[in-house]
Amino acid sequence: MKDDGGPLFQQIADRVADSIVDGSLAEETRAPSTNELAAFYRVNPATAAKGITLLVEQGVLYKRRGIGMFVADGARDRLRRERQESFAVRYLDPLLVEAARLGLDAGDVIDLIHRRSTDATEKE
Structure with missing residues (x-):
């Protein structure tokens, strides 16, 4: 292992x-x-x-x-909810803190995510 x-x-x-x-x-x-x-x-x-x-x-x-x-x-839904919460704590909370430091609001962050997602799709 x-x-x-x-x-x-x-x-x-x-x-x-x-x-x-x-x-x-x-x-x-x-x-x-x-x-x-x-x-x-x-x-x-x-x-x-x-x-x-x-x-x-x-x-x-x-x-x-x-x-x-x-x-x-119900195990699958329970695990997914727990992992979603863990994802938010691990990734989204620090992202939002840094976004605030940069003067970005939630809408700006969403726009950036959409833009990056589109760029990544086009590169495939």
């Missing part, structure tokens, strides 16, 4: 969550088992279990006794 700087169990939880957000792991379907994750990422099963436990604690996964872990109903 590639070291992204965070703990391995967090990286595993993030990758499972990514699969839920992008729809490749649908709600009410079985999630990969601890052993499957451990084998795939070549980590100790206890590490994989810790990542799964994190998602259970967040209400993203739940256990069906004797069957395995499943993606909770």
Whole structure:
């Protein structure tokens, strides 16, 4: 497993969550088992279990006794909302602070985004 700087169990939880957000792991379907994750990422099963436990604690996964872990109903929307809020805090708040320093209001920032988006599309 590639070291992204965070703990391995967090990286595993993030990758499972990514699969839920992008729809490749649908709600009410079985999630990969601890052993499957451990084998795939070549980590100790206890590490994989810790990542799964994190998602259970967040209400993203739940256990069906004797069957395995499943993606909770509403997990995709919950994860998307959390990630949108995180995106705003991480990227938009600093952007708006810098825009204010430069004398730009929200409309100016939106215009810049549209312009940059159009430029990027034309370069493809």
